[in-house]
Amino acid sequence: MGDKPKNNDDQDIKTGINRYGKEVKTAIPDDAPLASNPGHKLRTSNTIVDRKALHNQQKEKEALDALRKDTTKIEKLENKKQQLEYVEYDDEVGVVRLDPTWKDGSDAPNAFTGPSHRNKPQRFRFDGHKMAYHTDRVQAWLEGKRFAPIHIDMGLTKFCNVACLYCYAVVQNMTKGTMIGEKALLRYIEDCGRLGVRSIGFIGDGEPTLNPAVYDAAVLARKVGVDTSMATNGVRLDMDRAHDVLRNMTWVRINLSCGDAEGFSRVHQASADSFHILVEKIRALVALKKQYSYRCTIGLQMVLIPECYDQVIKEAKLGADLGVDYFVIKQCSDSEYKEIGIDYKSYLSVSDILKEAETYSNENYVVQVKWDKINAAGETALYKDGYRKYDVCYGTPFLLQISGNGKVYPCGPFFNKERFYCGDIHETSFYDIVMSDRYWAVHKDVSDSVDVHKDCAVGCRQDYINKYLWDLKNPPEHVNFI
Numbered sequence: 001m002g003d004k005p006k007n008n009d010d011q012d013i014k015t016g017i018n019r020y021g022k023e024v025k026t027a028i029p030d031d032a033p034l035a036s037n038p039g040h041k042l043r044t045s046n047t048i049v050d051r052k053a054l055h056n057q058q059k060e061k062e063a064l065d066a067l068r069k070d071t072t073k074i075e076k077l078e079n080k081k082q083q084l085e086y087v088e089y090d091d092e093v094g095v096v097r098l099d100p101t102w103k104d105g106s107d108a109p110n111a112f113t114g115p116s117h118r119n120k121p122q123r124f125r126f127d128g129h130k131m132a133y134h135t136d137r138v139q140a141w142l143e144g145k146r147f148a149p150i151h152i153d154m155g156l157t158k159f160c161n162v163a164c165l166y167c168y169a170v171v172q173n174m175t176k177g178t179m180i181g182e183k184a185l186l187r188y189i190e191d192c193g194r195l196g197v198r199s200i201g202f203i204g205d206g207e208p209t210l211n212p213a214v215y216d217a218a219v220l221a222r223k224v225g226v227d228t229s230m231a232t233n234g235v236r237l238d239m240d241r242a243h244d245v246l247r248n249m250t251w252v253r254i255n256l257s258c259g260d261a262e263g264f265s266r267v268h269q270a271s272a273d274s275f276h277i278l279v280e281k282i283r284a285l286v287a288l289k290k291q292y293s294y295r296c297t298i299g300l301q302m303v304l305i306p307e308c309y310d311q312v313i314k315e316a317k318l319g320a321d322l323g324v325d326y327f328v329i330k331q332c333s334d335s336e337y338k339e340i341g342i343d344y345k346s347y348l349s350v351s352d353i354l355k356e357a358e359t360y361s362n363e364n365y366v367v368q369v370k371w372d373k374i375n376a377a378g379e380t381a382l383y384k385d386g387y388r389k390y391d392v393c394y395g396t397p398f399l400l401q402i403s404g405n406g407k408v409y410p411c412g413p414f415f416n417k418e419r420f421y422c423g424d425i426h427e428t429s430f431y432d433i434v435m436s437d438r439y440w441a442v443h444k445d446v447s448d449s450v451d452v453h454k455d456c457a458v459g460c461r462q463d464y465i466n467k468y469l470w471d472l473k474n475p476p477e478h479v480n481f482i
């Protein structure tokens, strides 16, 4: 082998002549172990790296394995052309390799190495699902077994103290004063622990903080090993229970679709005073979280409707000012009858504003638009106006929804449709409901009979997982050729 030009990647390129007089170019490192008798060598005369020996020499791997303990090695790697970033998560430290051509996180692919991630805005996976982390339940489903939901969204009440213009609960028969009783709620939480439900979101057809049992439910859920979260308008959040919320809930999302008091009055139809109370509560939550190192994620969510287009940037700035972890912008769901009257095409006119909002992301603050659903109106005609990319809803046993009156249904859009009623947690233990023939007959009815293109809410909660489950049930040919 002769001279050693370098290519763009700074690899050592060596040129040589093979036994037939042809030029060969290789990038074999000088220190790579070479195989002495590598099979075809006699026919090709090529120089072959001894991979078995190389394996033992993988210094970089050793260095990476030692990263958690040995920061001096980290620095050595940094000096070796690579830009590295360290991400702490739980008790671990992960390493992210950064490509110098990426201007910011948004250029990076959503790839993970251990607990770390290359693309910080994707760390919450807002625009997608996490079914890959629950393959045991998926396997049980494929085998036709009965299994507990991975996640449950549930209302704790059926009424609210504000009146957001976009509220889906208005099509779910809101009734003032109706809420799940404390005893039934706590028994239900215990049943969730027994069943192996992994998480519950107090997100439903009423404001959860109007049910005073929400705090004890979160405390008990943690004891029985079920993660909880809450989506709230926040105005009535009991700050005397703030520690219980922050200590026991995985995340709290404030449903706020504006960035100032005027926008609050318009979109949430509540007083400007309520806006100021809310802002101070969020500020206090963030301060407590920092002071006590609570893990609870605190975020803001805007439900996008034309009345709040002028509030998008204001709220992106407000979130940064408050120090919350994220601000997410999602589409407004509409019913099968389009009762909320959302013109999804109008979303396409505010793409630039939404993109600008995302630029307010920083190291500790993610602003993210749920593009997958916001852009649905830009799809081909086939997938517009509620048409889905699959034909069957398989998702309901994995992600169940319970109304704020304690009645269990496969999904929120089917609340009050008695054909799909599975039971009431005031009357029957949730454990027995999930084990009952009725419960499984209802899920089967959904997958057998529901026309997801016509009978369903636009952009329902199970949409992402339905796509995934449809693919599993309808594999392409040659699946073994992965």
Ligand code: SF4
Pocket: 393, 394, 395, 396, 410, 411, 412, 413, 414, 446, 450, 452, 455, 456, 457, 460, 461, 462, 463, 466
């Ligand atoms: S696809 Fe239809 S049946 Fe399935 S969860 Fe969504 S709204 Fe309910």
